[in-house]
Amino acid sequence: MQMKKLNLYLIGVFVLMFLSTTLLGQKSEIKTSDLIGCWTDSREENLPKSNLNIYRSCDYKEYPFSRFRFKMDLRDDFTCSWYHLSSNDRHSMREGIWTFNNETHILTLFDLEGRIVKKFSIAELNEDIMKIKI
Numbered sequence: 179m180q181m182k183k184l185n186l187y188l189i190g191v192f193v194l195m196f197l198s199t200t201l202l203g204q205k206s207e208i209k210t211s212d213l214i215g216c217w218t219d220s221r222e223e224n225l226p227k228s229n230l231n232i233y234r235s236c237d238y239k240e241y242p243f244s245r246f247r248f249k250m251d252l253r254d255d256f257t258c259s260w261y262h263l264s265s266n267d268r269h270s271m272r273e274g275i276w277t278f279n280n281e282t283h284i285l286t287l288f289d290l291e292g293r294i295v296k297k298f299s300i301a302e303l304n305e306d307i308m309k310i311k312i
Contacts, residue, residue, distance in 0.1 A: 233308040
């Protein structure tokens, strides 16, 4: 009888662990291939007091006018372009390369001289939304 109770207890613990990691969104796998495409800062969706910034696929919706809205295009050959904030308001797309660390979920953009332009810690990713830790 004791063994039966122990087995039921262990099964319950296993089920709770499974539910907490899958349903509550514990770190899921992010594949490099899932990052390919154009991503735009959708700051209107950011929640106050949240530690996440929302990025959407560039074709997700038409965004309201903004003086500057960061955008990046990640290509499958690890080249990229991003919208550069210029001091004279002549913003333009710049070319570079990108890397992604599967273990830490860190996405890094580099200019053509190898300097880091942006570094993102990705919390969640699917086909039309990227949530970045700030």
